[in-house]
Amino acid sequence: MIPAAFEYHRPKDIEAALGLLQTHGDEARVLAGGHSLIPMMKLRMAAIEHLIDLRDIAHLRDIRIEGTNIHIGAMVTQAELIGHDGLARVAPILREAALQIADPQVRYMGTVGGNVANGDPGNDMPGLMQALDAVFTLAGPDGDREVAARDFYEAAYMTAREDDEILTAIRFQVSAGGYAYEKQKRKIGDYATAAAAVVITRDGDKVASASIAMTNLSDTPVWSESAAAALIGTRCDADAIKTATDAALADIDPNEDNRGPVEFKRHVAGIIISRAIARAWSRA
Amino acid sequence: MSKTAIKLNVNGKTEELLVEPRELLIYVLREKLNLTGPHVGCETSHCGACTVEIDGKSVKSCTMFAVQAEGTEITTIEGLSTPDNLHVLQRMFREHHGLQCGYCTPGMITRAHRLLQENPNPTEEDVRFGIAGNLCRCTGYQNIVKSVLAAAAEINAAQEAAE
Numbered sequence: 001m002i003p004a005a006f007e008y009h010r011p012k013d014i015e016a017a018l019g020l021l022q023t024h025g026d027e028a029r030v031l032a033g034g035h036s037l038i039p040m041m042k043l044r045m046a047a048i049e050h051l052i053d054l055r056d057i058a059h060l061r062d063i064r065i066e067g068t069n070i071h072i073g074a075m076v077t078q079a080e081l082i083g084h085d086g087l088a089r090v091a092p093i094l095r096e097a098a099l100q101i102a103d104p105q106v107r108y109m110g111t112v113g114g115n116v117a118n119g120d121p122g123n124d125m126p127g128l129m130q131a132l133d134a135v136f137t138l139a140g141p142d143g144d145r146e147v148a149a150r151d152f153y154e155a156a157y158m159t160a161r162e163d164d165e166i167l168t169a170i171r172f173q174v175s176a177g178g179y180a181y182e183k184q185k186r187k188i189g190d191y192a193t194a195a196a197a198v199v200i201t202r203d204g205d206k207v208a209s210a211s212i213a214m215t216n217l218s219d220t221p222v223w224s225e226s227a228a229a230a231l232i233g234t235r236c237d238a239d240a241i242k243t244a245t246d247a248a249l250a251d252i253d254p255n256e257d258n259r260g261p262v263e264f265k266r267h268v269a270g271i272i273i274s275r276a277i278a279r280a281w282s283r284a
Numbered sequence: 285m286s287k288t289a290i291k292l293n294v295n296g297k298t299e300e301l302l303v304e305p306r307e308l309l310i311y312v313l314r315e316k317l318n319l320t321g322p323h324v325g326c327e328t329s330h331c332g333a334c335t336v337e338i339d340g341k342s343v344k345s346c347t348m349f350a351v352q353a354e355g356t357e358i359t360t361i362e363g364l365s366t367p368d369n370l371h372v373l374q375r376m377f378r379e380h381h382g383l384q385c386g387y388c389t390p391g392m393i394t395r396a397h398r399l400l401q402e403n404p405n406p407t408e409e410d411v412r413f414g415i416a417g418n419l420c421r422c423t424g425y426q427n428i429v430k431s432v433l434a435a436a437a438e439i440n441a442a443q444e445a446a447e
Contacts, residue, residue, distance in 0.1 A: 010351075039328060039329050053352060102417075103416045104395070104413075105332060105342045106329065108342055188416040188417070
């Protein structure tokens, strides 16, 4: 499979990359790991005349842990995320989720920034970042602006990022407590039939706070405020988990596709959400 | 479309080439450098038959443009050994029947090579998880896993003997 011809750019800094985006408008796309974009180009489902490779922009690979603030550059790969011991200590849910993405070769190349910026409902990082209440930095012609992960996704492949902006970093606060990323997929390399990210903190034997987000169960990731509210103050017993799961299921709108009909997806989602809550609580 | 000059280090040798940006690395390796070890299997980033090592990463070379590889060090199956002096992974694949048709084998071995660099003492589960990006339609994987574990044991035994 040979993609249509394009011009390749490899800017050394973000200003040059933004300049290229300005010059070429919607004929240009930025390239991170390329493991979503290149397959689309090969299938000629994406026609790009100017490909702007971000790999030489060194600061996009930064990982910083400053107190409770975590900064992850957009070009950090899933493999780098998995291999980073500091991150595994302060935010182990990242490694747990990243290990469930695709396969080893894809994780060496695929980036966190590409995963969150693409807007593919099947990507795992968007839901996870909503659960963590992460904030994305968008660099544009007028400087940087920040958008919360919970406000970023508008529809499949439609996000708050403008065409002349580049998502450069993700930041979030370390959350204490228990966590889980549960994912059901048909095989290695497939996207989720259903997946859920859960973070729970404990106060004695009760749930003090909770955050629950879901992957590939609507055309955007879904952060369910009502599911979290249903858990807070409970002992996270079977009844509470059932109530929270039902609340989460009320917030999703899965489509029928080759992973199954809507009823099946709802069934799988219910199991995955309940498991994620139970496991997060067991670690809280 | 204009061509771009790139410089790659492939199996220890510097290669200077002119490529179109849209040329995928797998085709440059196979058709311009005559390295036909990496295979074109699915061409859709699933099967891993095109796996090569780039700067210490296992990469599906069908999902990377050659221009992206500018300045990198690439190792293909040809770089691991010579026909007279097979790599221990190749010997173990032969001994343990780790291949039948052989189509996936260069990718399997290139990937297993990187896996053993990162984890010299893998469990069976580590091996299965570590080669999950490489598909084999003949063996059912049993003998591939056996071969990789046997290679790890032999590498470790040789190292202990050397110490």
